[in-house]
Amino acid sequence: LEEAYNMIKDAMAAWLEVAIEEGEKVPLPQVLEEEKYSGRILLRLPKSLHRKLIENAKEEGVSLNQYIVYLISERNKENKLNQILSHIRREFANVRMDELNVEADYLIGRYKVSFPKKIFKKPELKWSH
Template sequence: MREMMLMLMLMLDLLSVCEGDDMKRDIAYYMALPYREIIEADAAGGYVGYVAELKGCITQAETKAELLELLEDAKRCWLEAALEEGLTIPKPQSEENFSGKFNLRLPKSLHRELALSAKAEGVSLNQLAVCLIASGLKTSAVR
């Protein structure tokens, strides 16, 4: 009976060690994934950084170098907490999921204005739209 108890205790110890190794492997797996890290200058000074796919994973620092280090720590803490709680961890959005094409419906008056602007600039309507969207994304506070 004593031998069975010792064997059971040993198996439980091994199980807990394996679980710890699985968690480390999971952390390493998730930390290696190519999550999008967004860095923005803070109006009050310094920088703010967040991981786009991990809601609430955000930090701030005075310098970009410090921010990158803190963002890595924030990501690790976020992932560890999610694993401990058994939460589903989102995977990064890969560029393979996007074709580079989408349809856009807009009022005729805006279409006309864009077409005239593109002609005046000597570029295609598509080139102008891409430029305007990219410019808007850089200045937008929308995440």
């Protein structure tokens, strides 16, 4: 395994050397680690909204941070619920359309109207010599 790793490193170094000599663009290395989330964000608000949020947090007896986290969490739940409800509505609409199609097929079959095949009789043409 170590030998394979060394071979890969050698191949990468050789490619890099040739690419630089030929003036090719060499992409910067990318870190393959997962992003690390600190749980912190910097949020800029209008002063009036900041004041209202502080007042509401005080009324609820929680910190401003707890109140904002609560609001964001509730909104996130609401968005997910709306997505689920939209999916259910689409499925019910599809089911209803299927029901209407079956009902229409039934009614068409039950009250099938047959039209006469010959409405007018074609006159026979006779040629006289």
